[in-house]
Amino acid sequence: MxxxxxxxxxxxxxxxLGLSLVPYKLCNYDCIYCQLGHTTKKTTQRKEYIKIKDILTELKSxxxxxxxxxxxxxYITLSGTGEPLLNSKISLLIKQIKEITPIPIALITNAYFLSRKDIRGEILDVDLIIPSLDAIDKDTYVAIDKPEGDGLATDSQSYKPEGDGLATDSQSYKPEGSGSVESIIDGLVNLRREFKGKIYLEVMVIKGINDKIDNFKKLxxxxxxIKPDKIHLNTPKRCASQVGVLAPDKNTLRKIKNILGANCEVV
Known part of the structure; x- marks a missing residue:
C-alpha cells in the first residue's frame, strides 16, 4: 500500500492504522529529535500534496x-511522514473516512497551524487530537523544532490572538506572528474551547535543552x-536527526511527571 x-x-x-497525507519529510518543522531524519522540504504552504481521492480509494479497497x-x-491515524495539516483537503478526508468506517480517527500534529481558526474548524470531527508542545519560549522552540520562518510571522500581517491571549510569564507577551510559540499556545487554548473530542498533549523532553524543572512549572x-485530557511525556528513543539528542534521566522525568499531575504519563 x-x-x-x-x-x-x-x-x-x-x-x-496510519494514513500519510503528505510526501515523505514534507513539514514546516525540522525537529532535532525526528526519527525520520532531516526535513527535505520545509514549507508552510498548504495544498493537496497527496490527492484525497487516492488515499480514499486505497482505504476503501x-x-x-x-x-x-x-x-x-x-484508531485510524492521520500522521505519516510529515505534517498532515499541510494537506489542504484534510477536512474532506475526515468526512469521507467517517462514511467508510466507524473506527475513531486520531490526528497527530505539531500544532503549528492550530493558531488559525479556519484550520481548527477543518479537524473538529476527529475523535482524538495529539498536538505537540515542546517549548513555551521562542529560543527553546526554535532550537528544538526549527520552524519555517524561525518562529516568526508566516505572512505580512502581525498575529492577533483570539480571546484573551496568554502569557508565558508574569507579563503579557507581544506575539510575533502566526507560527510563533505564543500563537501556538493560543491555538491550543482555542482548540480546547471548540473541540469536543479528546486532546492528548505531547511534550518531547530532551536532556539539556528543555528538561529544566522551572520550565515545566511554567508549562x-x-x-x-489548554486543559488536555492527557499529557504524554515523550523522549528521544531512536536515531534522531541531530547527533547528541538524548533523553533525560528517569529521576528528572519522575519530577516532571509529578509537577504536571495525575493525567501525565511517560510514554
Missing part, C-alpha cells in the same frame, strides 16, 4: 479485504487553560 501503513502498536493510542475484518484497530500554569 502506498498511503496506508500498519496497523502498528502505539505507546499512546493502541493499535493504529483495504477495508474490503479479509485481513482488515480480522484486525483490531483502535503547568498554561495547562490550566
Amino acid at each position: 502506498k498511503y496506508i501503513y500498519g496497523p502498528v502498536k502505539s505507546r499512546r493510542i493502541g493499535y493504529s 483495504f477495508v474490503r479485504t479479509p485481513d482488515f475484518k480480522n484486525m483490531h484497530i483502535d 503547568n500554569d498554561l495547562l490550566v487553560k
Whole structure:
C-alpha cells in the first residue's frame, strides 16, 4: 500500500492504522529529535500534496479485504511522514473516512497551524487530537523544532490572538506572528474551547535543552487553560536527526511527571 501503513502498536493510542497525507519529510518543522531524519522540504504552504481521492480509494479497497475484518484497530491515524495539516483537503478526508468506517480517527500534529481558526474548524470531527508542545519560549522552540520562518510571522500581517491571549510569564507577551510559540499556545487554548473530542498533549523532553524543572512549572500554569485530557511525556528513543539528542534521566522525568499531575504519563 502506498498511503496506508500498519496497523502498528502505539505507546499512546493502541493499535493504529496510519494514513500519510503528505510526501515523505514534507513539514514546516525540522525537529532535532525526528526519527525520520532531516526535513527535505520545509514549507508552510498548504495544498493537496497527496490527492484525497487516492488515499480514499486505497482505504476503501483495504477495508474490503479479509485481513482488515480480522484486525483490531483502535484508531485510524492521520500522521505519516510529515505534517498532515499541510494537506489542504484534510477536512474532506475526515468526512469521507467517517462514511467508510466507524473506527475513531486520531490526528497527530505539531500544532503549528492550530493558531488559525479556519484550520481548527477543518479537524473538529476527529475523535482524538495529539498536538505537540515542546517549548513555551521562542529560543527553546526554535532550537528544538526549527520552524519555517524561525518562529516568526508566516505572512505580512502581525498575529492577533483570539480571546484573551496568554502569557508565558508574569507579563503579557507581544506575539510575533502566526507560527510563533505564543500563537501556538493560543491555538491550543482555542482548540480546547471548540473541540469536543479528546486532546492528548505531547511534550518531547530532551536532556539539556528543555528538561529544566522551572520550565515545566511554567508549562503547568498554561495547562490550566489548554486543559488536555492527557499529557504524554515523550523522549528521544531512536536515531534522531541531530547527533547528541538524548533523553533525560528517569529521576528528572519522575519530577516532571509529578509537577504536571495525575493525567501525565511517560510514554
